[in-house]
Amino acid sequence: MEIHQERMVKAQELLAKLDFDFMALFPSSNMLYLSGFYDEPGERMLLLLVPREAEPIFLVPELYEEQIKQKSPFQDIRIWKDRDDPTDLLRQIVVDLAVRGGKVLVDDEMWAKFFLMLREALPKAKFSLVSRVMVPLRMQKTAHEIHCLEQAGAIVDETFEEIIRSKIAGMTELTLATALEEAMKKRGAEKVAFVLVASGPNSALPHYRGGQRRIEPGDVVILDYGCRIQGYCSDITRTIVCKEASKEIQAVYEIVERAQEKAVQAIRPGVKAEEIDQAARQEITKAGYGERFIHRTGHGIGLDVHEEPYIVEANHLELRQGMTFSVEPGIYLPGQFGIRIEDIVLVTQRGAQRMNRCTHTLQIVK
Amino acid sequence: MEIHQERMVKAQELLAKLDFDFMALFPSSNMLYLSGFYDEPGERMLLLLVPREAEPIFLVPELYEEQIKQKSPFQDIRIWKDRDDPTDLLRQIVVDLAVRGGKVLVDDEMWAKFFLMLREALPKAKFSLVSRVMVPLRMQKTAHEIHCLEQAGAIVDETFEEIIRSKIAGMTELTLATALEEAMKKRGAEKVAFVLVASGPNSALPHYRGGQRRIEPGDVVILDYGCRIQGYCSDITRTIVCKEASKEIQAVYEIVERAQEKAVQAIRPGVKAEEIDQAARQEITKAGYGERFIHRTGHGIGLDVHEEPYIVEANHLELRQGMTFSVEPGIYLPGQFGIRIEDIVLVTQRGAQRMNRCTHTLQIVK
Numbered sequence: 001m002e003i004h005q006e007r008m009v010k011a012q013e014l015l016a017k018l019d020f021d022f023m024a025l026f027p028s029s030n031m032l033y034l035s036g037f038y039d040e041p042g043e044r045m046l047l048l049l050v051p052r053e054a055e056p057i058f059l060v061p062e063l064y065e066e067q068i069k070q071k072s073p074f075q076d077i078r079i080w081k082d083r084d085d086p087t088d089l090l091r092q093i094v095v096d097l098a099v100r101g102g103k104v105l106v107d108d109e110m111w112a113k114f115f116l117m118l119r120e121a122l123p124k125a126k127f128s129l130v131s132r133v134m135v136p137l138r139m140q141k142t143a144h145e146i147h148c149l150e151q152a153g154a155i156v157d158e159t160f161e162e163i164i165r166s167k168i169a170g171m172t173e174l175t176l177a178t179a180l181e182e183a184m185k186k187r188g189a190e191k192v193a194f195v196l197v198a199s200g201p202n203s204a205l206p207h208y209r210g211g212q213r214r215i216e217p218g219d220v221v222i223l224d225y226g227c228r229i230q231g232y233c234s235d236i237t238r239t240i241v242c243k244e245a246s247k248e249i250q251a252v253y254e255i256v257e258r259a260q261e262k263a264v265q266a267i268r269p270g271v272k273a274e275e276i277d278q279a280a281r282q283e284i285t286k287a288g289y290g291e292r293f294i295h296r297t298g299h300g301i302g303l304d305v306h307e308e309p310y311i312v313e314a315n316h317l318e319l320r321q322g323m324t325f326s327v328e329p330g331i332y333l334p335g336q337f338g339i340r341i342e343d344i345v346l347v348t349q350r351g352a353q354r355m356n357r358c359t360h361t362l363q364i365v366k
Numbered sequence: 367m368e369i370h371q372e373r374m375v376k377a378q379e380l381l382a383k384l385d386f387d388f389m390a391l392f393p394s395s396n397m398l399y400l401s402g403f404y405d406e407p408g409e410r411m412l413l414l415l416v417p418r419e420a421e422p423i424f425l426v427p428e429l430y431e432e433q434i435k436q437k438s439p440f441q442d443i444r445i446w447k448d449r450d451d452p453t454d455l456l457r458q459i460v461v462d463l464a465v466r467g468g469k470v471l472v473d474d475e476m477w478a479k480f481f482l483m484l485r486e487a488l489p490k491a492k493f494s495l496v497s498r499v500m501v502p503l504r505m506q507k508t509a510h511e512i513h514c515l516e517q518a519g520a521i522v523d524e525t526f527e528e529i530i531r532s533k534i535a536g537m538t539e540l541t542l543a544t545a546l547e548e549a550m551k552k553r554g555a556e557k558v559a560f561v562l563v564a565s566g567p568n569s570a571l572p573h574y575r576g577g578q579r580r581i582e583p584g585d586v587v588i589l590d591y592g593c594r595i596q597g598y599c600s601d602i603t604r605t606i607v608c609k610e611a612s613k614e615i616q617a618v619y620e621i622v623e624r625a626q627e628k629a630v631q632a633i634r635p636g637v638k639a640e641e642i643d644q645a646a647r648q649e650i651t652k653a654g655y656g657e658r659f660i661h662r663t664g665h666g667i668g669l670d671v672h673e674e675p676y677i678v679e680a681n682h683l684e685l686r687q688g689m690t691f692s693v694e695p696g697i698y699l700p701g702q703f704g705i706r707i708e709d710i711v712l713v714t715q716r717g718a719q720r721m722n723r724c725t726h727t728l729q730i731v732k
Contacts (some may be wrong), residue, residue: 170709190540204432294429
């Protein structure tokens, strides 16, 4: 409880400093971070309205009342019933909060459905995004947050060590995904964050999630998965091969491995995010695959699997101690195969500290 | 592929009839329904822009290009790279589409982050929600959709029959949730849609998702779970007890069971959605628990677990053949226990046809 009150004080200070009237949070990691309460976004209006000075107000469907009483230190809970339209209640609350004519921050992930209702309630307000307040608060992790991220990282590492000792030939991608989920849960994962298993030509699709394709000898298989500990995520990618690796696969693998290593070595406080991207990209470009590295090098991680800082060209942000992000270059050859290697790292005074420590050597699995 | 082209034609006809310039779909069931492509919403802009006459346009990050080529019949794919800001590309496209000065429908679930970009690109446009076009298209299911919903329903029924034969005393809620997931996957579920396991006093929280609490003799346990077949969802709730049921639990259970039955019996084409809610609510109110039935009676189901029609007071919508929705009254006694019984039903000429057929009799489980 206390931790949420401390975070709320900081958020309200920043809100005042930036001269906004209030912020409207939607079910998201922002709501969880500040209040301790979260549920998946849904069709019922559920908002946390945070004024710059007074007590935050939950505006929630009746069926959440008891849950919020148990989960959050903020107990000004205004409920609406399923049979009612919450528009009037919303209007009453926000008109009171918009003391300076309505300078409002809305959750970056708020559904348009609710944003339009808010805009109707405050037709003259100026809207901007809560990330202006939340990103500075959330980007550098505390010791407790780092501890959770490390625990979540250890689980995915051990899961990888287990999976490469099993037999994958003949499994479907979805069956292998289920095996990864079970292995994470067995080791204490509170939740599976996500699992991607992409085999053969599917591995050339960076966000392919897995289907009924059966894994065959000679296939490249990308495993990209993560779990949660106290809400904090892990995210690892390893590329393995089934039974035998062609020379081309081995060659491309080595390029990606080198690029990942170069990027990790470039990390230290004061270096810009884009420089880490460049370090990986130069290595891949030099090897002739620049056009096939079709995404940024990484993303921050915390309560969200993807959050700031993004490790991407043109991001001039300077890295600081306590930032945590992925380093995950890849090469994708459409119709053939793809290779990606990803670790989460923590920025320390002395450089990157890896939160994933399982091997980078190409694993040939039965 | 063909099915998506047919649906797109209908959507564009309705768009023209309602006199909008274009609609902007975000990763959601709407995008899946019309295009065949879906991925979870994320921080990268990914839109499907549908003009009232011309070919739809995907505006997507480079890493999705190959996936969309494979999944969707719509091949006007404009890509942006992670290193670029997609704002200019968005502006160019939407300015061209806003031929009538900008009457635009946005996905109900579009994140505020992207809605604000769209609003900046079209500062004079008038925005409304795509549900105006999509709900009429999606609310009455076709034979193929009903077939998928039935398959998904059969899986959760069989899963329930398996679980009540197992030993639940001493299990944690999360372990039981995992058992439900595995049982659904074993029977061919392509995806788990969601799983809620709420035991003892947690069962009084309608949206509690499950935690480390251990199930004890005498506990009420609410199981609320569903899976997907070709994207279409199932959703069932059964309330069981561990080893022994107190008289109070039995009495409240019978009230909920009667209320659920009354509501299902009231269903036929031409009856209003609110009348189904009333049928259940009257029964519970008569028994003295009206204040403890703290949610609506049901929700539509299809590609979304929750969609129109909502079975709620003040919804005057007349039921029609082919609609599918849940009937799930409940009684919640804070600090003690809750009871809910839920089946999915299909509206047919002759009344409701249940898509869940496993027993309503209170199950005492080891």
